[in-house]
Amino acid sequence: MITIRPIALKDAEPIAALRRDGRDYLAPWEPDRGEAAFTTAGVRTEIEAAFARADAGIGLTYAIEDDGRVVGQIFLNSIVRGPYFRSCSVGYWVAKAAAGRGVATEAVRLAKGIAFDVLGLHRVQAETLIDNHASQRVLQRNGFEPIGMAPAYLKIAGRWQDHLLFQVLNPEAD
Numbered sequence: 194m195i196t197i198r199p200i201a202l203k204d205a206e207p208i209a210a211l212r213r214d215g216r217d218y219l220a221p222w223e224p225d226r227g228e229a230a231f232t233t234a235g236v237r238t239e240i241e242a243a244f245a246r247a248d249a250g251i252g253l254t255y256a257i258e259d260d261g262r263v264v265g266q267i268f269l270n271s272i273v274r275g276p277y278f279r280s281c282s283v284g285y286w287v288a289k290a291a292a293g294r295g296v297a298t299e300a301v302r303l304a305k306g307i308a309f310d311v312l313g314l315h316r317v318q319a320e321t322l323i324d325n326h327a328s329q330r331v332l333q334r335n336g337f338e339p340i341g342m343a344p345a346y347l348k349i350a351g352r353w354q355d356h357l358l359f360q361v362l363n364p365e366a367d
């Protein structure tokens with residue numbers, strides 16, 4: 194069973210190990226975070242930064258679990274809860290060994306539920322590289338629609354790269 198839960202310091206070691214195992218698989222699709230991203234100490238520092246974002250109310254980071262075993266991460270970042278803009282941006286990755294079994298699709302469904310039903314947001318955005326067809330499929334299966342192309346939007350794999358933007362609207366939002 195696929196579940197998501199708030200990230201914890203104990204996740205640093207399995208996350209570093211999954212990233213090392215899937216290094217070549219993940220590299221084309223992710224920011225280049227340097228060697229620290231593959232060490233337990235480096236991931237602990239990331240998790241501490243995630244705690245700070247949560248305390249500030251601007252970001253939530255979750256471990257994705259498959260029957261209680263960590264298989265990836267999902268993030269709700271750029272959270273804005275204003276009167277006229279209520280939005281966040283979802284990002285995710287799934288370990289190579291767990292990919293292709295619907296893990297990301299379920300994790301995005303669960304995270305979207307938190308964004309809409311717990312945070313009360315009006316929209317969730319996602320950004321993918323133009324040729325990240327697997328990620329686009331995950332989004333489309335969760336009701337996201339493409340809303341445009343943002344040139345040089347994010348620095349992925351060391352280069353500022355164009356991204357397709359997607360969004361899904363909260364049908365219950367007032």
Ligand SMILES: CC(C)(COP(=O)(O)OP(=O)(O)OC[C@H]1O[C@@H](n2cnc3c(N)ncnc32)[C@H](O)[C@@H]1OP(=O)(O)O)[C@@H](O)C(=O)NCCC(=O)NCCS
Binds near residue numbers: 284296331
């Ligand atoms: C993208 C990613 C999260 C998908 O995770 P996953 O758990 O394998 O995703 P799912 O199994 O839920 O769904 C993947 C879908 O993409 C499809 N897919 C996989 N590779 C594909 C490809 N090369 N072209 C088109 N579709 C592809 C699968 O068939 C599946 O769709 P289907 O169920 O309709 O058949 C994972 O590959 C990953 O972590 N990639 C590296 C990091 C990344 O890209 N993160 C997202 C950044 S926007």
